[in-house]
Amino acid sequence: MGKLYGQPDRRPTAHPARPLVVDSQFSTTSVNNRVLVYQVPVNKKRPLLTISGIMSADFLPNVDPQQVMIGPAYAHPEAWVYLPLVNPSNLPRKMIVDLDHNRCDTLDAFLLRGQQRELVHLGTLFRRMPLVQRAIPVRAFALPFELAPHDSAGLLLRSRRSTGIHELTIALSTEKQFTIKRDEEESIRLVALSSAFFFMFTVFSLGLIFKHRLLIYFGLYVFPIGLGQLNYNYFFDAFPFPAWLGLNANSIGLFIIFATNCLFHTFGVAYIKSLNVYGRWHRYAVLFLVGANLIPMGLLLFPLTRTTNAMVTNASLILTTLNIGWLFYISMLGFRVKREKYLLITATLVFVPILYRTYVLDSPALSYSYFQPFYYLLLFGYLIVSLFRRELISQQMTEEKIRLVQGKLEMLRKSEIEQIGRNLHDQLGNTLASALGYLNLKEPRIQVARDMILDAINETRVISHNLVKDDNRPLDEKLEDLAERFNDFSTISFAYSDYTEKRINQLPLLKQQGIYLIVQEVLNNVVKHSQAKEVTIQAFLSEDVVRVSIEDDGIGYTPNQPTSGIGMANMYKRAELARLKLSIDGSVSGTSVTIETPLGG
Missing domain, CATH: 1.20.1070 (Rhopdopsin 7-helix transmembrane proteins)
Known part of the structure; x- marks a missing residue:
């Protein structure tokens, strides 16, 4: 990193500055690399008379044309800058010295004239000074002075800074050129x-x-x-x-x-x-x-x-x-x-x-x-x-995809409502009608009617559980609750195990919803058709891939077997919408359903 706000270790050898010629052709120039600089340490003060002699080896030439870098204000709160000038023309030259004072708080300017080095104070500027009190009413620090014909002089500036970096950017211009430059800046x-x-x-x-x-x-x-x-x-x-x-x-x-x-x-x-x-x-x-x-x-x-x-x-x-x-x-x-x-x-x-x-x-x-x-x-x-x-x-593209998915989900919802209506009419209604018929016989068959009514009750529970409103709980909690609900009304034993250490809950919400509804449909089919005694629902995580498996020990399922319902079709549609991989494997020893998806979505 180097030294914090320090100057380079190698300092140039002091030598007299080359005078800046201010003749009739002169208009404006930056004088940063034409000046001699004395950085006053914080614990050392030099008398003005000693400074005006410009004989001290502490004055060093500044070689950077972009700026005069003094250093941190806490180490160098004061600095003196000297620029020798010469006017070889036959006319007096009215000049203006100006500098950016973002890193200079107070400026004193002096002019050294003649062989006796007479010290003339040009003025003092500071940040809070109102524009009307300045010799030149501009926001930058600017002071006018005049060079007599065939005269040489020295411009001496004293800069002070209290906080941050102490830095100067000095320019010298004629009055006309200063006005043009000021307007441009x-x-x-x-x-x-x-x-x-x-x-x-x-x-x-x-x-x-x-x-x-x-x-x-x-x-x-x-x-x-x-x-x-x-x-x-x-x-x-x-x-x-x-x-x-x-x-x-x-x-x-x-x-x-x-x-x-x-x-x-x-x-x-x-x-x-x-x-x-x-x-x-x-x-x-x-x-x-x-x-x-x-x-x-x-x-x-x-x-x-x-x-x-x-x-x-x-x-x-x-x-x-x-x-x-x-x-x-x-x-x-x-x-x-x-x-x-x-x-x-x-x-x-x-x-x-x-x-x-x-x-x-x-x-x-x-x-x-x-x-x-x-x-x-x-x-x-x-x-x-x-x-x-x-x-x-x-x-916007994502929102358009979401609208399409929502449209397809609405179609699925309508088809499921229609399926519930058909179940109520074709299954529950017919079962209750048949039970009523057995009770109206001359010799009522009460046991048969009782069994049918119990079947109707179970069918009602299945339908009502499917109508339970979903919530925004984590997926592992919803799957565990789903298994407990089916245990409440079914003779089949349902068990859920999460081996992902709850990382299944990191899946996007659309995928979580898809997995939940597919598992729910699978359990409905198990209750209706499988004749199983045990069902296990398990969630695994391997190489950032989430896998949910549902296995039963029922009579099995043939994938190409035609069905009268829409449950299987809806399962595959939900998997497609949520970008889930759904596979169903049936055999005489039971059925296995697997849902897979990357953890990252």
């Missing part, structure tokens, strides 16, 4: 900000409309990213933070980072659950990551000491890196389980360059410019929405 910032919130509301609204949890949670995850855009655009500089609250415009950026890390896990958990692989260890890992981010968030609500300042600053890098690692884990999990590549592609394109810069190039922070999140958000959003679009299409 304001436009880019406005587009990035409005796009972030538009995307957030769009995704969140689609999630609510389609009742899609992943979209809803992703919209929540985007919300702190939008707050981050507000922070990059300095909107929190004028926010009225309560005086008793430790959180302020200087530390709100770190608070948003930890909030983003926390809200990411609402999306992450929903995504893992959608893969049907969410386990106990995932729960513990998420609780740890969320709790670890809530601790520094709580610390930021109170005034920071140097120790707590170091804790939250280092935690922001460590916990954000862990969050990125967790994102890669769940994206690879999605690719392995369902071959979903969108999230993995997004994570790779967005975060690998940032991790490479941080850990390979030894940059002390997960840093990016204010407009990079805009592009990342568009890329992230496009790929995620593509994934969710595919899921919504799949969901």
Whole structure:
């Protein structure tokens, strides 16, 4: 990982900075790699007169053209930056120095003039300063100054930072070019900000409309990213933070980072659950990551000491890196389980360059410019929405299949009702009519009539048990209860045994319902036709395949034997709808019915 928020061990040798020529052709340029930098340690202060001499070996050239990285604010709360300038033209040059102050809280600017190195104070800027009190009324830190003809001078900046990373991005422009550049940057910032919130509301609204949890949670995850855009655009500089609250415009950026890390896990958990692989260890890992981010968030609500300042600053890098690692884990999990590549592609394109810069190039922070999140958000959003679009299409196809299955189940229900009606008329009605006939004889045959009435009672019990309303209990409990109910009215002994350790209850509900109704129909046939004495119902699990067997010791069943009822046909239809494998084997020693299905559905 390297040193936490530390500078590279090898420091460049100090040398006089090459003056920046500000002639009539000059318009604007970044001066990050043209300056000398002195990082003031937290326990050391240098007098301004000593600093102005620019003779100290503590001033080192900055070689990074993208930024002037000072380091963590708890170690380097103050820094001095020096830039020599020369105006070889015959006209005075009115210039503006400006810098992004997302990681700079206060700026003092001085100009060193002439051979005597006269020190001229150009102004002081800080976050809470109203725009009307600034020399140039813009949100960025910007101060004007003038170079006389054929003059050389030194621009001296003092930057201070209280929390997080101390970093500067410095540019020098003419007044005209500064106005053009400011308008362009304001436009880019406005587009990035409005796009972030538009995307957030769009995704969140689609999630609510389609009742899609992943979209809803992703919209929540985007919300702190939008707050981050507000922070990059300095909107929190004028926010009225309560005086008793430790959180302020200087530390709100770190608070948003930890909030983003926390809200990411609402999306992450929903995504893992959608893969049907969410386990106990995932729960513990998420609780740890969320709790670890809530601790520094709580610390930021109170005034920071140097120790707590170091804790939250280092935690922001460590916990954000862990969050990125967790994102890669769940994206690879999605690719392995369902071959979903969108999230993995997004994570790779967005975060690998940032991790490479941080850990390979030894940059002390997960840093990016204010407009990079805009592009990342568009890329992230496009790929995620593509994934969710595919899921919504799949969901619609699933709902269509469910409607077809429900239609077929309704047809089965109607046929079963018709069968019950025929049983009541043809069997129960005829039996009772015959019993009444035997009782109306001149010499009533009471015993025969009694036996017929008992048969009618048993037939009524069979029909009534089939009409008992099903419930949402686990399948093993329902099968055990089914066996007990048949024991209540039948002379046959029914026994149920579960050897799956209740894992049969993990089957999809449609399969559980299909197995239950098929077993119920088999038991009805056993009571009516088998002449059996014992029936065993057993559930087994082998190599992730659930097998339910029903065996009796009756007279057997011939598969091709024609039947007058619809029970057998309904059994095969239910097996087909629930994607169950149904096999029936009959012999003179009894009948065996087997139902098989993979545990995973």
